[in-house]
Amino acid sequence: MSAPDRSPDLHDLGVAELAARLAAREVSSVEVTRHFLARIQQHEGLGAFLATNPDVSLAQARAADTRLAAGERTPLLGVPLAHKDVFVTRDFPTTAGSKMLAGYRSPFDATVVSRLGVAPGGAGMVTLGKLNCDEFAMGSGNDNSAYQPVHNPWDTTRVPGGSSGGSAAAVAARLVPAATGTDTGGSIRQPASLTGITGIKPTYGRCSRYGMVAFASSLDQAGPMARSALDCALLLSAMAGPDPDRDSTSLDLPVTNYAAELAAIGSQETRSMPLKGLRIGLPTQFFGAGCSADVLKAVRAALAEFEKLGATLVDVSLPLTELSIPVYYVIAPAEASSNLSRFDGVRYGHRAASYSDLTDMYKKSRSEGFGDEVTRRIMIGTYVLSHGYYDAYYLKAQKIRRLIAQDFQKAFTQCDVIAGPVSPTVAWKIGEKGDDPVANYLADIYTLSSSLAGLPGMSIPAGLGAHGMPVGLQLIGNYFQETQLLGAAHHFQLATDWHQMKPEDKAGLPA
Numbered sequence: 331m332s333a334p335d336r337s338p339d340l341h342d343l344g345v346a347e348l349a350a351r352l353a354a355r356e357v358s359s360v361e362v363t364r365h366f367l368a369r370i371q372q373h374e375g376l377g378a379f380l381a382t383n384p385d386v387s388l389a390q391a392r393a394a395d396t397r398l399a400a401g402e403r404t405p406l407l408g409v410p411l412a413h414k415d416v417f418v419t420r421d422f423p424t425t426a427g428s429k430m431l432a433g434y435r436s437p438f439d440a441t442v443v444s445r446l447g448v449a450p451g452g453a454g455m456v457t458l459g460k461l462n463c464d465e466f467a468m469g470s471g472n473d474n475s476a477y478q479p480v481h482n483p484w485d486t487t488r489v490p491g492g493s494s495g496g497s498a499a500a501v502a503a504r505l506v507p508a509a510t511g512t513d514t515g516g517s518i519r520q521p522a523s524l525t526g527i528t529g530i531k532p533t534y535g536r537c538s539r540y541g542m543v544a545f546a547s548s549l550d551q552a553g554p555m556a557r558s559a560l561d562c563a564l565l566l567s568a569m570a571g572p573d574p575d576r577d578s579t580s581l582d583l584p585v586t587n588y589a590a591e592l593a594a595i596g597s598q599e600t601r602s603m604p605l606k607g608l609r610i611g612l613p614t615q616f617f618g619a620g621c622s623a624d625v626l627k628a629v630r631a632a633l634a635e636f637e638k639l640g641a642t643l644v645d646v647s648l649p650l651t652e653l654s655i656p657v658y659y660v661i662a663p664a665e666a667s668s669n670l671s672r673f674d675g676v677r678y679g680h681r682a683a684s685y686s687d688l689t690d691m692y693k694k695s696r697s698e699g700f701g702d703e704v705t706r707r708i709m710i711g712t713y714v715l716s717h718g719y720y721d722a723y724y725l726k727a728q729k730i731r732r733l734i735a736q737d738f739q740k741a742f743t744q745c746d747v748i749a750g751p752v753s754p755t756v757a758w759k760i761g762e763k764g765d766d767p768v769a770n771y772l773a774d775i776y777t778l779s780s781s782l783a784g785l786p787g788m789s790i791p792a793g794l795g796a797h798g799m800p801v802g803l804q805l806i807g808n809y810f811q812e813t814q815l816l817g818a819a820h821h822f823q824l825a826t827d828w829h830q831m832k833p834e835d836k837a838g839l840p841a
């Protein structure tokens with residue numbers, strides 16, 4: 331099948347660089363696609379992919395090449411990517427990392443998938459396959475996938491973070507130049523941090539949720555994961571935008587050309603101080619004893635770089651940070667218990683082979699189809715919504731959620747963006763947290779509050795911590811301020827090269 335591979339270094343190129351080579355016709359989309367497919371196969375052991383289909387990917391690449399040959403020049407045309415397996419796809423199976431959906435094939439593409447893809451009206455990106463994730467996006471280590479755990483390419487004995495761990499590992503290992511992820515309580519930012527890549531969760535509603543397997547609908551948001559802020563900006567412009575007929579919570583705001591806006595930021599200022607005037611708020615609660623010293627050291631060093639670029643650091647307070655864990659772990663399971671009731675063995679998903687009556691069929695199908703963590707959350711969610719407990723748990727959590735959002739607005743009177751760690755530690759060993767669900771929940775301490783508030787947040791590589799593992803810096807913006815976040819990150823990445831680090835530089839990327 332394959333012509334000789336003329337470009338063994340193609341996988342080191344980012345989205346913008348690949349797009350430029352494709353547009354200059356130095357390489358074809360078919361060549362690029364073949365190169366990445368071979369690399370995916372070579373590194374199958376990472377467990378990042380749940381499905382590939384070379385015939386489908388190559389057909390998409392040929393379609394992109396035809397458009398390129400006809401002179402079309404759109405920013406992502408012919409560049410490959412892969413999707414987290416919670417986005418439904420017509421051409422690939424969709425499992426959401428669950429046995430419940432084994433073998434499921436959607437009759438349609440998610441809005442995000444069709445906006446990025448080669449179908450008419452799409453950005454023309456080629457889909458290389460579907461990426462492993464925690465079951466129904468519930469998890470912080472990607473060890474909750476019903477299929478296989480994902481390994482961190484920096485150290486395969488460690489987790490890549492979750493729930494978009496397959497997306498993060500694939501981008502970090504350069505099996506794909508970019509991937510989609512979803513973030514309900516940190517699942518784009520935390521795996522990006524733990525694998526040394528860049529990811530942004532936009533403002534809630536920025537990307538359509540149509541065709542995203544629902545976990546907690548008031549929190550779920552799609553976003554891009556790539557190696558640089560510029561690449562994330564290119565993808566986000568294509569993914570985002572209103573989808574009024576299909577997702578009533580999608581924001582009715584025009585799509586911005588984020589990449590073009592990045593170039594403009596700081597142009598009135600001196601070249602060396604592009605972030606002059608940017609006030610970065612540091613919440614005291616994000617810099618306390620709960621965060622390990624190696625992570626804080628890398629985060630502070632990155633913040634010193636921001637100061638060199640002209641930003642000023644100010645102290646702010648988010649007093650309810652600790653409560654974000656119990657609040658999130660009431661609200662998210664509550665919504666999940668409702669969303670997941672559709673998996674009943676009739677309308678979707680797994681059905682038990684033998685049962686005595688209808689109730690038995692529901693019970694057996696759901697017990698067999700859902701893993702332990704999903705089952706736990708359905709039970710918690712059902713409990714907190716039940717008569718007699720609703721006021722005490724669900725309603726109380728909603729009230730505190732509102733207060734958490736208000737605290738952010740207070741902080742934003744003193745600063746433009748908020749910064750801190752993404753995760754209190756570097757990536758931990760697979761299995762290290764044992765069967766203790768709360769140990770995983772605690773790892774979400776710095777990402778949950780902005781999710782509850784619906785604010786945009788991103789993770790950018792900020793250095794290395796313990797065991798030579800990557801550390802991410804989190805930037806949280808006010809509503810709709812994606813350009814500000816991406817711009818700050820972009821200028822940091824122009825001045826530093828943490829985002830260029832590769833797992834090979836550390837230990838050698840194992841197959």
Ligand code: GLN
Pocket residue numbers: 467468469470492493512513514515516517518545662774
């Ligand atoms: N770790 C969090 C959870 O398990 C967040 C997951 C997510 O953002 N999808 O719910």
